[in-house]
Amino acid sequence: MTLAIEVRDLTRRFGDFTAVDAISVEVRAGEVFGFLGANGAGKTTAIRMLIGLLAPTSGSARVAGFDVLTQSEDVRRNIGYMSQRFSLYDDLTVSENITLYGGIYGLDDATISARMDAMLQTLDLASARRSMVRSLPLGWKQKLAFSVAMLHRPRVVFLDEPTGGVDPITRRQFWEMIYAAAAEGTTVFATTHYMDEAEYCDRLSIMVDGRIAAMGTPGELKAAYNAPSLDEVFVRLARPAA
Amino acid sequence: MRTLRFLLRKEFLQILRDPALVRMLFMIPIVQLMILSNAATFEVKRSRMHVVDHDHSARSAAVIQRLVASGRFVATEASNSVQRGDDALMRRNVEMILVIPHGFESDLVRTRAAQVQVLLNAEDGAAAGVTQSYVREVLARYAAEQSVALAAVASARPEAPPGRGVPRVELRTRGWYNPELDYRHYMVPGILVQLLTIVGTLLTAMNVVREKEAGTLEQLNVTPIPRATFIAAKLIPLWVIAMVVLTIGLIVGRLVFTVPMLGPLWLVFAGAALYLLAALGIGLWISAVTETQQQAMFVNFAMLMVYLLMSGLFTPIASMPPWAQWVARANPMMHFIALMRGVMLRGAGPVDVLPQLGVLAVSAALVLSIAIWRYQKRAS
Numbered sequence: 001m002t003l004a005i006e007v008r009d010l011t012r013r014f015g016d017f018t019a020v021d022a023i024s025v026e027v028r029a030g031e032v033f034g035f036l037g038a039n040g041a042g043k044t045t046a047i048r049m050l051i052g053l054l055a056p057t058s059g060s061a062r063v064a065g066f067d068v069l070t071q072s073e074d075v076r077r078n079i080g081y082m083s084q085r086f087s088l089y090d091d092l093t094v095s096e097n098i099t100l101y102g103g104i105y106g107l108d109d110a111t112i113s114a115r116m117d118a119m120l121q122t123l124d125l126a127s128a129r130r131s132m133v134r135s136l137p138l139g140w141k142q143k144l145a146f147s148v149a150m151l152h153r154p155r156v157v158f159l160d161e162p163t164g165g166v167d168p169i170t171r172r173q174f175w176e177m178i179y180a181a182a183a184e185g186t187t188v189f190a191t192t193h194y195m196d197e198a199e200y201c202d203r204l205s206i207m208v209d210g211r212i213a214a215m216g217t218p219g220e221l222k223a224a225y226n227a228p229s230l231d232e233v234f235v236r237l238a239r240p241a242a
Numbered sequence: 243m244r245t246l247r248f249l250l251r252k253e254f255l256q257i258l259r260d261p262a263l264v265r266m267l268f269m270i271p272i273v274q275l276m277i278l279s280n281a282a283t284f285e286v287k288r289s290r291m292h293v294v295d296h297d298h299s300a301r302s303a304a305v306i307q308r309l310v311a312s313g314r315f316v317a318t319e320a321s322n323s324v325q326r327g328d329d330a331l332m333r334r335n336v337e338m339i340l341v342i343p344h345g346f347e348s349d350l351v352r353t354r355a356a357q358v359q360v361l362l363n364a365e366d367g368a369a370a371g372v373t374q375s376y377v378r379e380v381l382a383r384y385a386a387e388q389s390v391a392l393a394a395v396a397s398a399r400p401e402a403p404p405g406r407g408v409p410r411v412e413l414r415t416r417g418w419y420n421p422e423l424d425y426r427h428y429m430v431p432g433i434l435v436q437l438l439t440i441v442g443t444l445l446t447a448m449n450v451v452r453e454k455e456a457g458t459l460e461q462l463n464v465t466p467i468p469r470a471t472f473i474a475a476k477l478i479p480l481w482v483i484a485m486v487v488l489t490i491g492l493i494v495g496r497l498v499f500t501v502p503m504l505g506p507l508w509l510v511f512a513g514a515a516l517y518l519l520a521a522l523g524i525g526l527w528i529s530a531v532t533e534t535q536q537q538a539m540f541v542n543f544a545m546l547m548v549y550l551l552m553s554g555l556f557t558p559i560a561s562m563p564p565w566a567q568w569v570a571r572a573n574p575m576m577h578f579i580a581l582m583r584g585v586m587l588r589g590a591g592p593v594d595v596l597p598q599l600g601v602l603a604v605s606a607a608l609v610l611s612i613a614i615w616r617y618q619k620r621a622s
Binding site (some may be wrong): 100101 | 244247456462463466467622
């Protein structure tokens with residue numbers, strides 16, 4: 001069994017505030033891992049450390065077999081990332097965005113054009129190839145952003161609230177894309193606020209105040225907390241006083 | 243290298259797709275040169291003057307006439323009271339008062355010396371100084387003529403003591419390299435430098451900070467782009483644009499203001515090439531320490547003020563206190579202005595501006611190293 005993500009006692013403090021408090025997580029290769037938590041629980045801070053945007057205060061992490069601290073460029077070559085904010089270039093066309101990221105990851109021209117054709121076919125965006133990205137509806141933008149994050153076939157892909165603000169049908173389609181990626185061997189590490197989406201995950205963790213309060217398969221978690229739904233588990237953990 | 247190609251394509255596409263930016267880049271050099279080089283001058287034209295002539299003589303009238311004939315003064319008011327003149331000065335109806343005391347002519351004839359009083363509004367010290375020197379010049383010339391005229395009268399009368407030939411030392415000034423002392427020839431090179439600085443520093447800072455705000459910079463930082471490649475991709479397009487702006491500016495300077503280009507043109511571009519690296523590097527550094535376009539804009543203008551005041555563009559370096567001269571010497575803008583003026587107006591060659599080129603190269607290397615070092619993908 002190989003581990004795609006291996007986090008040990010990862011901690012990040014901002015002054016007196018501990019945003020991420022010694023978390024430890026292991027994600028197996030090919031897994032779809034749900035990284036849950038209330039707003040402000042520290043999910044985004046944790047992800048930012050894993051993808052090399054933020055230095056940890058202490059602890060260690062390996063992603064795709066590389067140490068986040070000492071081999072950050074190797075990590076970057078092997079991961080994809082889709083942030084909560086849409087971050088493709090609004091003032092470039094769909095195909096220009098795809099070409100740009102293909103070029104950045106060192107794909108050759110033939111590969112870029114083959115993958116672009118396949119991607120636009122799958123997304124049903126072939127007719128929008130020359131449209132400015134800013135003119136696309138939000139759902140399409142999100143699917144495009146995910147496909148671009150997958151363009152270089154990363155070993156691990158990090159999705160930070162990928163389905164925020166999109167309609168249920170698009171969300172369903174989005175998760176189909178996530179499953180397709182996992183089926184091809186990509187490890188998916190995703191945060192979400194939707195508990196129905198959490199049910200789709202192989203395993204998940206729930207973060208509360210910078211710590212991981214619970215971890216397991218959706219079934220295990222429901223059994224452990226004797227709750228009918230993940231929603232219930234989440235509310236009990238995130239609001240212990242209630 | 244391949245990555246750089248893709249990034250450069252993206253940068254150029256984005257810049258060219260911003261029509262407001264492109265329009266501005268072409269209009270700014272033209273408009274700034276037109277306005278600033280005509281407005282930013284120390285020359286004082288047509289000072290309004292209140293005349294108080296207590297003498298009412300042929301010679302006092304001649305003095306007034308000489309001042310007016312110089313074209314630099316207009317006698318807009320006259321009275322026989324200095325108090326009235328003061329009031330006019332206070333109300334800003336005039337810039338100066340000329341007082342010719344009673345007995346001016348007789349003093350001049352008898353003792354060959356007479357006094358006039360000039361009262362200036364010195365709120366604007368520079369303008370007052372210039373006006374004063376104009377008055378001095380006109381009066382000196384008149385005095386010289388009078389001295390000759392009086393000497394002639396004296397020698398025509400044998401019974402009078404022979405006119406002592408007063409030895410006169412005449413100072414004749416000739417401004418080399420700008421013989422007509424045309425301020426525009428002097429200002430245009432400086433304004434071009436100022437323009438390149440704004441284009442280089444401001445555009446770079448805004449460009450990078452905009453990506454920060456949009457979140458696209460974060461997306462790039464997650465990719466394996468080498469830092470130097472990222473920076474090259476950001477700087478090369480803006481460097482090219484600034485060079486285009488310089489070219490437009492030089493053409494306007496030549497066609498509209500007939501600013502000479504006595505030295506080799508390539509030397510101006512070589513200096514600009516180096517200077518821009520420093521200017522762009524500073525823009526990059528600003529983008530590293532700010533989070534929003536507003537902050538970047540603010541830091542930029544604060545720095546630009548210091549830059550400009552310490553550059554010798556508006557005030558000569560030689561008249562600054564020693565500590566300020568040291569600050570000015572560390573300012574790459576000062577050296578580039580010196581290079582531009584030297585090459586364009588004085589016909590300086592590569593050897594003459596070697597020190598400036600050296601300083602520019604060192605500042606470019608220094609600033610760029612700091613900017614690359616400051617740009618970190620991972621926040622600490």
